[in-house]
Amino acid sequence: MTTLAKDPGRDLRLTRGQRRIKKIxxxxxxYLFLLPALAYFIVMRYIPMFGLQIAxxxxxxxxxxxxxxxxxxxxxxxxxxxxxxxxxLTNTLMISVGSLLLSFPVPIILALLLNQMPSKKYKKLVQTTIYAPHFISTVVLVGMIFLFFSPRNGIVNHLIAALGGExxxxxxxxxxxxxxxxxxxIWQNAGWGSIIYLAALSGINPELHEAAIMDGANKYQRVWHIDLPGILPTVVIMFILSAGKVMTVGFDKAYLMQTSLNKSTAEIISVHVYQRGLLENQPSYSTAVGMFESVVNLVLITTVNFISKKVSDSSLF
Known part of the structure; x- marks a missing residue:
């Protein structure tokens, strides 16, 4: 029985397109596993773009x-x-940029602290505690805010009054x-956001920590010189994704927290789109405003990705 010898130069004679088809x-x-996700994005994301001409x-x-x-x-x-x-625009940017600057580092800090906990039982308890708020619905969360910060019956104001304040x-x-x-x-999503950084920390070679301990490095030095550089690519990718959502402030929470007294700072673009598009039946106007948000987000994520690619080796595309 003879075996046909494989021609080593056959793949080199194929065109780029033929090599790509062969690889597929x-x-x-x-690629079969990718079909459901691909179908979802085509049906739910790309086909609806046909309606953008309404703007x-x-x-x-x-x-x-x-x-x-x-x-x-x-x-x-x-x-x-x-x-x-x-x-x-000012209200939207103040909330989105403030959330990005204040809430983005918190999951990273939580992940670094959890990674240094020696007790596994205590670590699991803390993880469960900080993950739980993520599963609270927005309606319930806003109700808790109004309840805790009520001027008459809120526990926060009771504490302020007990300390002699107004x-x-x-x-x-x-x-x-x-x-x-x-x-x-921050309270609702910081714990949940730390999961991805904990996963990145688990991929760091433990031999690096062992070698650092032998050299006399303390925990802070190991965090700064081993853990942070190890998760830096993940941090960069998450920051790029967050920068691409600067104009997308959650409508439901802002709308539920809005009152006649705080409307000057609570009215943001997404709430404006809802009011003009659905309540006042102006679909063309609301589509134009929504398209403006998407274009700004696209420009931001492209710019931040370009800068990240030039400064470091981490980028989305």
């Missing part, structure tokens, strides 16, 4: 998308020249909206 056929099982038309449901009159940049101009544009109307004063929003965001 050799790993068809892996450039005076859309009427009775006439359909193609039958509606083309108005060009009218609704973008209406939003940019509107009396609330500066206030909406009660504060936290949910009514505009200056307190952003601290309450960002603070509750």
């Amino acid at each position: 056929l050799c790993n068809w099982q892996l 450039f038309r005076r859309y009427k449901a009775s006439e359909g998308i193609w039958g509606s009159a083309w108005v060009g940049m009218k609704y973008f101009d209406q939003f940019f020249r509107g009396p609330n544009f500066v206030r909406l 009660r504060i109307h936290f949910t009514g004063e505009p200056s307190w909206f952003r601290p309450l929003y960002i603070g509750s965001e």
